[in-house]
Amino acid sequence: MEGSKCAITLSVNGTSYTREVEARLLLVHFLRDELGLTGTHVGCDTSQCGACTVLLDGKAVKSCTVLAVQADGCEVTTIEGLGRIDKLHPVQEGFWEKHGLQCGFCTPGVIMTAAGLLNENPHPTEEEIREGLEGVICRCTGYQNIVRAIQYAADRTPEVEPEPAVEVAASAPTGGAQELTRQEGEDA
Amino acid sequence: MSTVFGQVVKRREDPRFITGRGQYTDDVQLPGMLYAAILRSPHAHARIIGIDVEAAKRAPGVVAVYTGRDLAERMGSVPTAWIPPESDLKTPPHRALAVDKVRYVGDGVAMVIADTRYAARDALDLISVQYEVLPAVVNQVEAMENGAPVLHAEAPDNVAFHWQIGNATDEVFAQAEVVVRHTIRQQRLVPNPMEPRASVAQYNPATGELTVWVTSQNPHIHRFVLSGILGIPEHRLRVVATDVGGGFGAKIAVYPDEALVAFAAMDLGRPVKWTEDRREHFLVTTHGRDHVEELELAGTRDGRIQAIRVRAYANMGAYLSTAAPGVPTILFGLIVPGPYTIPYVGVDVYGVFTNTTPTDAYRGAGRPEATYLLERMVDLYAREIRMDPVEVRRRNLIPADEFPYHTPTGLEYDSGNYHLALSRALDMADYDGFRRKQQELRAQGRHVGVGVTTYVEICGLGPSQVAGAVGFQGGLWESSTVRVHPTGKVTVFTGSSPHGQGEETTFAQIVADKLGVLVEDVEVVHGDTARISMGWGTYGSRTTPVAGSALAVALDRVLEKARRIAAHMLEVSAEDVECEDGRFYAKGAKSRSVSFQDVALQAHLAWNLPQGVEPSLEAQAFYDPANFTYSFGTHICMVEVDTDTGDVRIDRYIAVDDCGRVINPMIAEGQVHGGIVQGIGQALWEGAVYDEQGQLVTGTLMDYAMPKARFFPNFETAFTETPSPHNPLGVKGIGETGTIAATPTVVNAVLDALAPFGVREIQMPLTPERVWRSIQEGGQRS
Ligand code: FES
Ligand code: FES
Numbered sequence: 001m002e003g004s005k006c007a008i009t010l011s012v013n014g015t016s017y018t019r020e021v022e023a024r025l026l027l028v029h030f031l032r033d034e035l036g037l038t039g040t041h042v043g044c045d046t047s048q049c050g051a052c053t054v055l056l057d058g059k060a061v062k063s064c065t066v067l068a069v070q071a072d073g074c075e076v077t078t079i080e081g082l083g084r085i086d087k088l089h090p091v092q093e094g095f096w097e098k099h100g101l102q103c104g105f106c107t108p109g110v111i112m113t114a115a116g117l118l119n120e121n122p123h124p125t126e127e128e129i130r131e132g133l134e135g136v137i138c139r140c141t142g143y144q145n146i147v148r149a150i151q152y153a154a155d156r157t158p159e160v161e162p163e164p165a166v167e168v169a170a171s172a173p174t175g176g177a178q179e180l181t182r183q184e185g186e187d188a
Numbered sequence: 189m190s191t192v193f194g195q196v197v198k199r200r201e202d203p204r205f206i207t208g209r210g211q212y213t214d215d216v217q218l219p220g221m222l223y224a225a226i227l228r229s230p231h232a233h234a235r236i237i238g239i240d241v242e243a244a245k246r247a248p249g250v251v252a253v254y255t256g257r258d259l260a261e262r263m264g265s266v267p268t269a270w271i272p273p274e275s276d277l278k279t280p281p282h283r284a285l286a287v288d289k290v291r292y293v294g295d296g297v298a299m300v301i302a303d304t305r306y307a308a309r310d311a312l313d314l315i316s317v318q319y320e321v322l323p324a325v326v327n328q329v330e331a332m333e334n335g336a337p338v339l340h341a342e343a344p345d346n347v348a349f350h351w352q353i354g355n356a357t358d359e360v361f362a363q364a365e366v367v368v369r370h371t372i373r374q375q376r377l378v379p380n381p382m383e384p385r386a387s388v389a390q391y392n393p394a395t396g397e398l399t400v401w402v403t404s405q406n407p408h409i410h411r412f413v414l415s416g417i418l419g420i421p422e423h424r425l426r427v428v429a430t431d432v433g434g435g436f437g438a439k440i441a442v443y444p445d446e447a448l449v450a451f452a453a454m455d456l457g458r459p460v461k462w463t464e465d466r467r468e469h470f471l472v473t474t475h476g477r478d479h480v481e482e483l484e485l486a487g488t489r490d491g492r493i494q495a496i497r498v499r500a501y502a503n504m505g506a507y508l509s510t511a512a513p514g515v516p517t518i519l520f521g522l523i524v525p526g527p528y529t530i531p532y533v534g535v536d537v538y539g540v541f542t543n544t545t546p547t548d549a550y551r552g553a554g555r556p557e558a559t560y561l562l563e564r565m566v567d568l569y570a571r572e573i574r575m576d577p578v579e580v581r582r583r584n585l586i587p588a589d590e591f592p593y594h595t596p597t598g599l600e601y602d603s604g605n606y607h608l609a610l611s612r613a614l615d616m617a618d619y620d621g622f623r624r625k626q627q628e629l630r631a632q633g634r635h636v637g638v639g640v641t642t643y644v645e646i647c648g649l650g651p652s653q654v655a656g657a658v659g660f661q662g663g664l665w666e667s668s669t670v671r672v673h674p675t676g677k678v679t680v681f682t683g684s685s686p687h688g689q690g691e692e693t694t695f696a697q698i699v700a701d702k703l704g705v706l707v708e709d710v711e712v713v714h715g716d717t718a719r720i721s722m723g724w725g726t727y728g729s730r731t732t733p734v735a736g737s738a739l740a741v742a743l744d745r746v747l748e749k750a751r752r753i754a755a756h757m758l759e760v761s762a763e764d765v766e767c768e769d770g771r772f773y774a775k776g777a778k779s780r781s782v783s784f785q786d787v788a789l790q791a792h793l794a795w796n797l798p799q800g801v802e803p804s805l806e807a808q809a810f811y812d813p814a815n816f817t818y819s820f821g822t823h824i825c826m827v828e829v830d831t832d833t834g835d836v837r838i839d840r841y842i843a844v845d846d847c848g849r850v851i852n853p854m855i856a857e858g859q860v861h862g863g864i865v866q867g868i869g870q871a872l873w874e875g876a877v878y879d880e881q882g883q884l885v886t887g888t889l890m891d892y893a894m895p896k897a898r899f900f901p902n903f904e905t906a907f908t909e910t911p912s913p914h915n916p917l918g919v920k921g922i923g924e925t926g927t928i929a930a931t932p933t934v935v936n937a938v939l940d941a942l943a944p945f946g947v948r949e950i951q952m953p954l955t956p957e958r959v960w961r962s963i964q965e966g967g968q969r970s
Contacts, residue, residue: 038215039208043382044466048889079208092206099858103688104205105383105433133897142861143897
């Protein structure tokens with residue numbers, strides 16, 4: 001049932017928003033319906049598909065498994081904020097170069113997952129990439145070109161410097177959101 | 189001509205998708221929009237005694253609640269659109285919301301409209317429905333037995349249709365040297381495109397115009413059918429499906445849901461959105477496959493296949509979905525002889541109602557079922573006569589000089605070189621080397637196996653005359669309009685409706701190739717009935733051969749007119765004009781030329797056009813193909829089975845496909861990759877399971893195993909190119925080949941690995957448990 005509203009303040013793609021939201025509102029619905037950022041998709045209801053993946057304080061999380069109130073005080077990066085068309089993030093560039101997408105529906109989530117992966121492991125092996133995609137499902141591509149796309153991005157990631165666009169935010173993550181979603185994503 | 193045809197060109201659709209600027213149906217936001225949620229039956233079979241919606245109506249945010257009774261007089265039945273001839277097809281009504289009886293778990297019972305997604309869902313819990321639960325039947329063979337629960341009064345034996353074709357007689361089998369008999373089950377699958385189905389409808393009462401955004405592979409079919417269900421004239425109905433997040437057949441059908449949403453939008457005068465959740469997708473969106481097949485193959489001791497006979501029981505679910513009756517009949521039965529010179533073929537199919545989700549096309553639709561049974565039988569036959577399965581295939585493949593080839597089922601295969609694809613794949617795989625290594629590894633107690641599939645696929649669904657003859661209630665031609673703007677930029681309007689296949693790019697390549705313009709200067713518009721005059725959509729690997737050909741014909745018309753205008757500008761006759769790389773030259777005087785852009789401008793200014801030439805530069809074509817076209821190829825898979833755990837590891841996967849001329853190798857290869865993964869999904873992991881009460885126990889992505897990235901090695905792919913002789917581009921289809929070939933390839937590989945255990949059959953999906961059990965039960969080591 002409709003619950004009481006809570007005020008939250010969070011930064012999405014560098015812009016700060018303050019909103020009154022229902023306590024039960026999922027972050028993904030906040031992004032899509034409240035902010036009109038429809039690049040983040042919903043593909044399932046059991047935290048399996050990863051279409052909803054965004055970066056929460058630099059870490060890839062499934063925004064269907066985070067409440068908007070849990071993101072209070074956090075920095076969220078969605079696909080719309082990862083790179084611009086005239087200055088693509090290397091992962092976006094890789095997906096375009098290597099045909100890492102077909103219907104494009106899983107793509108924002110897979111790209112954010114890959115960005116998160118490279119954030120933690122800038123030069124993964126192919127096996128590490130395939131393992132790192134455990135939390136996402138793509139029904140179209142057969143994954144091979146997604147792997148190539150991520151390798152392309154990794155090849156363009158400098159050895160030492162982390163990518164600025166997915167830099168881990170200085171502020172400490174709040175709440176248990178990350179742990180929660182990552183666990184749920186992994187037991188698929 | 190430029191060389192852009194056949195080249196890798198990066199996809200033109202990608203920039204919007206990689207930056208989150210796609211426009212999928214659920215992304216449509218309209219002022220004043222309401223949200224729909226649909227209450228679904230929890231029972232597989234039950235009578236509705238009563239429904240109390242009062243509490244739901246009073247819930248916060250709720251605007252309206254509808255039940256089946258409210259709509260019975262106001263909405264038509266949801267029809268099937270494929271009526272195979274001489275099949276005694278029954279078409280019991282399919283109400284958008286059930287009125288007296290529910291027939292599967294998920295059948296719609298009531299719809300709530302509220303001002304938010306959450307409020308609509310909350311209110312579903314407040315509806316109370318009184319059911320009288322009836323016995324259910326989920327298995328199609330049991331449904332045909334005496335005394336089985338009856339779903340529809342119109343089909344008292346639950347048989348929806350019975351269809352037969354072929355010339356195989358008992359005598360052929362009685363006289364054969366070798367007869368192999370086998371029964372297999374091809375399990376039920378859930379298509380699971382990553383975008384759930386969704387629909388948004390907006391109605392303008394003043395103009396009477398209804399716009400429906402819907403996740404559709406064929407918006408014009410949606411318009412045609414919805415117009416009938418809703419009683420809205422077709423010219424006041426616009427259907428939009430621009431970005432669609434995968435379909436795989438599941439977005440061909442016109443479902444009750446989009447009709448309900450449209451009805452509510454008209455009734456309430458406000459826009460309404462409905463999006464299924466994944467659980468609803470599992471319950472309500474059409475499933476695929478689900479056949480039980482009794483099989484017989486007759487052959488000689490020296491490896492010549494003489495006859496194949498199939499009796500198939502196809503589970504149609506509770507209602508006949510839009511294209512459903514065509515899938516286990518026309519798209520299945522006609523291709524049963526596959527790529528082989530089999531003189532006698534017999535196919536006998538029962539389509540059966542059960543208390544399960546309706547089935548319909550799923551990637552390959554009928555053709556994977558035919559290929560699976562054939563390839564399994566060929567391997568069993570090879571085993572029976574102790575011949576290498578590749579050698580058996582070699583002895584039976586249709587030779588390259590026998591095309592066009594006529595099958596005993598009435599098809600005419602247009603072109604092919606099956607032996608070439610086979611030998612190419614064998615080389616890539618080092619098949620003989622693998623066989624030697626297999627012996628060595630077996631001696632060490634390791635169990636590797638190889639599966640080889642040679643296949644042929646019906647694609648390019650058309651021509652319309654055939655569509656009519658086989659009972660498809662539509663045409664199968666395609667339209668294309670080419671509009672050249674005054675600056676020489678080009679917009680193409682295509683009646684096909686790609687949703688991941690990349691035709692915004694490959695069609696732009698066709699334009700660039702013909703007109704000599706840049707790929708960047710071409711825009712391909714699809715998926716909107718207000719912008720595109722007509723089309724039959726994207727399925728059956730028909731987009732490139734049929735819609736691509738329509739485009740080629742329209743381009744020729746544009747070029748012809750441009751040539752006349754250019755001749756006039758160059759002051760020579762049209763026959764004396766040559767066209768190359770976007771410029772028109774006076775024959776023999778290369779210095780005198782005008783560009784395509786100059787011509788486009790003059791065509792629009794129309795200050796000085798040749799006599800009898802109309803202004804503007806635009807052409808339309810309605811292309812009806814002369815025949816189906818037939819892609820083919822060979823797939824090879826090598827696996828290792830861990831006999832302690834039953835785990836199957838795919839070591840190598842090789843695919844050599846022939847789809848005629850390849851427009852963009854990168855995109856064609858991508859189609860093959862995706863298809864293979866879906867085919868392997870069926871072989872090893874996927875399967876929809878009902879319990880005896882008709883509850884779907886694999887109803888979420890937690891229970892239904894979808895292929896993941898780490899399950900696969902890199903696939904090794906190649907193409908041979910045997911052009912289709914009857915379409916202007918020489919192209920065939922590539923969207924379904926991988927799925928068609930991969931399933932038997934992998935299963936045969938596993939069975940080959942387990943041959944020493946005497947294992948002949950493992951029920952798909954080949955989960956570790958089933959593989960392990962089959963080893964235990966398989967008999968003695970030989
Ligand atoms: S929507 Fe599927 S994991 Fe979030
Ligand atoms: S591109 Fe369609 S689901 Fe991944």
